[in-house]
Amino acid sequence: MSDETTPFGSISVSQRAIANIAYHAALETYGIVGLASKNLVNGWAQVLVKDPTYGVEVHYDGQDINIDLYVIVEYGTRIKSVAHSASSTVRFHVEKALGMPVNEVNVHVRGLRISNLD
Amino acid sequence: MSLDPKPGKSQENLLKKPIDGQVLKRLIEASLTWLRTNQQIVNSLNVFPVPDGDTGTNMVLTMQAAYDEIAATPEYNFGKMAHVVAHGALMGARGNSGVILSQLWRGFARAVDNYAILDLPTLVQALAVARDTAYKGVVRPVEGTILTVAKDVAAAAEAAIKTVDDPTAMLEIIVKAADLSVQRTPELLPVLKEAGVVDSGGKGLFFILEGMLRYINGQTLETTTNTVRPISDMLLENSMDSIEPGQDFEVIVDFRPDEPLDIVNLYNDLQQMGTSIQLGEGDGMYRLHIHVPNENVYKPIDYTRTLGTVTKIAIENLVDQMANLEKDCDDRKPVLSPIEPGQIAVVAVSPGAGISRVFASLGAAAIVEGGQTMNPSTQEIIHAFENQPTDKVILLPNNKNIVMTAKAAAGLTVKKVAVIPTRSVPQGLSAMMRLIPSGDFDSVVAEMTSAIDDVETGEVTIATRSVEIDGVEVEEGQIIALHNGKLVLSALTLEEACLGLLKTAHADHFELITMFYGANVPKKEVFHIADIIRNVFPKQEVEVQEGCQPHYQFIIAIE
Numbered sequence: 001m002s003d004e005t006t007p008f009g010s011i012s013v014s015q016r017a018i019a020n021i022a023y024h025a026a027l028e029t030y031g032i033v034g035l036a037s038k039n040l041v042n043g044w045a046q047v048l049v050k051d052p053t054y055g056v057e058v059h060y061d062g063q064d065i066n067i068d069l070y071v072i073v074e075y076g077t078r079i080k081s082v083a084h085s086a087s088s089t090v091r092f093h094v095e096k097a098l099g100m101p102v103n104e105v106n107v108h109v110r111g112l113r114i115s116n117l118d
Numbered sequence: 119m120s121l122d123p124k125p126g127k128s129q130e131n132l133l134k135k136p137i138d139g140q141v142l143k144r145l146i147e148a149s150l151t152w153l154r155t156n157q158q159i160v161n162s163l164n165v166f167p168v169p170d171g172d173t174g175t176n177m178v179l180t181m182q183a184a185y186d187e188i189a190a191t192p193e194y195n196f197g198k199m200a201h202v203v204a205h206g207a208l209m210g211a212r213g214n215s216g217v218i219l220s221q222l223w224r225g226f227a228r229a230v231d232n233y234a235i236l237d238l239p240t241l242v243q244a245l246a247v248a249r250d251t252a253y254k255g256v257v258r259p260v261e262g263t264i265l266t267v268a269k270d271v272a273a274a275a276e277a278a279i280k281t282v283d284d285p286t287a288m289l290e291i292i293v294k295a296a297d298l299s300v301q302r303t304p305e306l307l308p309v310l311k312e313a314g315v316v317d318s319g320g321k322g323l324f325f326i327l328e329g330m331l332r333y334i335n336g337q338t339l340e341t342t343t344n345t346v347r348p349i350s351d352m353l354l355e356n357s358m359d360s361i362e363p364g365q366d367f368e369v370i371v372d373f374r375p376d377e378p379l380d381i382v383n384l385y386n387d388l389q390q391m392g393t394s395i396q397l398g399e400g401d402g403m404y405r406l407h408i409h410v411p412n413e414n415v416y417k418p419i420d421y422t423r424t425l426g427t428v429t430k431i432a433i434e435n436l437v438d439q440m441a442n443l444e445k446d447c448d449d450r451k452p453v454l455s456p457i458e459p460g461q462i463a464v465v466a467v468s469p470g471a472g473i474s475r476v477f478a479s480l481g482a483a484a485i486v487e488g489g490q491t492m493n494p495s496t497q498e499i500i501h502a503f504e505n506q507p508t509d510k511v512i513l514l515p516n517n518k519n520i521v522m523t524a525k526a527a528a529g530l531t532v533k534k535v536a537v538i539p540t541r542s543v544p545q546g547l548s549a550m551m552r553l554i555p556s557g558d559f560d561s562v563v564a565e566m567t568s569a570i571d572d573v574e575t576g577e578v579t580i581a582t583r584s585v586e587i588d589g590v591e592v593e594e595g596q597i598i599a600l601h602n603g604k605l606v607l608s609a610l611t612l613e614e615a616c617l618g619l620l621k622t623a624h625a626d627h628f629e630l631i632t633m634f635y636g637a638n639v640p641k642k643e644v645f646h647i648a649d650i651i652r653n654v655f656p657k658q659e660v661e662v663q664e665g666c667q668p669h670y671q672f673i674i675a676i677e
Contacts, residue, residue, distance in 0.1 A: 027256075027257040027258050028256070028257075028258050028260055029214070029256070030214050030217055030218050030255055030256045031217050031255050031256065032256070032257065033254075033255070033256070033257055034257065074221075074254060074255040074256075076208065076221065076224055076251075076255075077208075077211070077217050077220070077221060077255055078208055078209070078211040078216075078217055078220065081211045081212055081213060081214075081216060081217045082217055084213075085213060085214040085217070089214075115251075115254045
């Protein structure tokens with residue numbers, strides 16, 4: 001939970017809600033074609049997860065918000081650039097929605113998707 | 119890079135020849151040059167949705183990487199050259215728009231794979247594949263971006279292929295489609311509309327395509343179309359700082375010229391009317407900014423009407439505006455210097471931003487906002503020092519109404535807190551002068567406490583009700599002066615009140631008079647009064663400081 005206390009009461013935002021924001025922001029990032037389960041043990045069947053909390057991990061220790069993204073990147077893009085813009089897009093959207101600073105967004109590239117163009 | 123076709127001299131034969139790898143190289147070079155020329159325009163369009171740093175710079179770097187790959191390649195095969203371009207763009211892709219651009223090139227290269235020479239049907243197909251490849255790279259494409267422009271370009275080429283068989287004409291159609299598509303981006307993406315701009319990545323792609331066409335047409339690539347800046351670059355707020363006599367009005371006119379502007383003549387004509395001329399360009403429209411004297415107010419408007427359609431006019435009275443500006447207080451936050459662990463932290467209560475800055479400059483670790491009618495709570499004061507990395511704290515309440523609160527705060531913490539009963543800002547500052555952050559706590563407190571009687575405090579404000587105190591009769595609305603918290607006189611003008619106060623306080627026996635002026639006094643009046651005081655007290659140093667405090671026109675320290 002991320003908490004904030006105002007003179008009128010307190011506001012708390014669940015990790016899952018933050019994960020949702022990050023999930024949608026990530027999917028709008030160019031080059032990201034999906035999110036992957038963080039445990040590869042769960043198998044490739046789950047590689048393109050629908051449930052945001054599988055591909056996004058949100059850690060909140062009462063001070064900082066840290067986000068881990070597990071992503072699938074389109075083959076043929078420059079992965080470094082894609083990861084960088086995913087990180088900043090997610091940071092921007094989460095900070096905009098929450099009004100709280102995000103400490104770090106870690107992008108873990110779990111795989112590449114090779115599109116069959118022909 | 120040395121690519122400067124002479125204006126007017128057509129390069130059209132380039133596309134009349136078979137379009138091979140070397141032609142592509144020169145087109146890429148032209149794209150890069152034109153994009154770089156317009157880099158700042160693209161950068162200036164940058165708003166969210168894509169936190170992309172500077173789109174223009176990113177796209178230039180991506181295209182630069184692509185060009186670097188092909189610069190020394192003697193390849194004549196178009197398909198092979200396109201692959202080298204795509205490879206270079208991929209390796210150099212920077213930022214979101216750069217990645218998309220590299221994908222466009224990748225798709226394009228794939229479609230022309232086996233073609234030594236590019237023909238029009240292949241081009242149309244390649245644009246479609248480029249679009250598809252780019253769209254494949256994202257789960258939820260955002261429309262109103264470079265992707266949309268790529269899509270519209272491909273669609274326009276597909277529609278035109280039946281009727282057009284000249285590569286130059288095709289390129290013109292493509293550039294036109296890109297231009298229109300860019301202009302439509304705000305309709306598709308609300309965030310652009312709110313910011314009043316078109317999409318930066320889309321605009322970048324337009325410049326890449328337009329650069330090729332300009333090169334074919336023999337137009338210059340090294341300078342922007344005009345010697346004007348994008349509208350977003352115009353620093354209109356700052357232009358007010360330097361108002362000279364004869365600049366009575368600021369006139370801003372937005373207009374769409376009927377014909378391309380002759381910038382040199384335009385400037386010549388405008389200089390007859392006024393000064394501080396700025397011309398901004400954006401999407402077919404121009405914004406003219408000029409300062410003119412009274413009698414010329416309408417001239418710039420009449421003049422621009424002869425050039426085209428005037429869409430918007432704004433006229434502001436600068437003289438009046440300046441007077442208002444001067445009243446505004448500089449409410450920047452003070453820059454506090456953090457203390458070392460274990461040192462003495464001073465928390466000062468301050469009624470105004472200017473006074474806060476003075477306290478900060480003297481080494482206060484924290485500032486609590488508060489004063490005459492806005493007493494801070496105990497909690498606020500505790501908050502200010504509880505995070506300090508020390509257990510030695512000195513509180514300066516700087517107002518007699520806050521001394522009690524500060525003492526209450528001191529009792530509610532395990533830290534060692536001393537309240538120095540400063541009853542006014544000057545007393546607080548005087549105490550602050552004696553602070554030794556790493557000194558022995560008790561002796562520093564004693565030293566600072568002894569300093570508060572070294573200074574005389576004067577305050578000038580307006581009476582909120584009619585009253586008689588200490589033999590001084592006051593009417594509501596009159597200006598009153600207090601000496602060390604005691605009402606000493608009432609007056610009709612600020613000047614009279616200040617002088618009377620200084621005389622009562624025997625300012626002629628002291629050395630330094632510091633005046634903190636409040637948020638409610640125009641600067642002009644402050645300096646006028648300060649000048650009078652300097653005349654009356656020639657032996658004293660008179661200092662004027664911005665205090666920004668509410669209610670009190672002046673807080674005066676006499677020491």
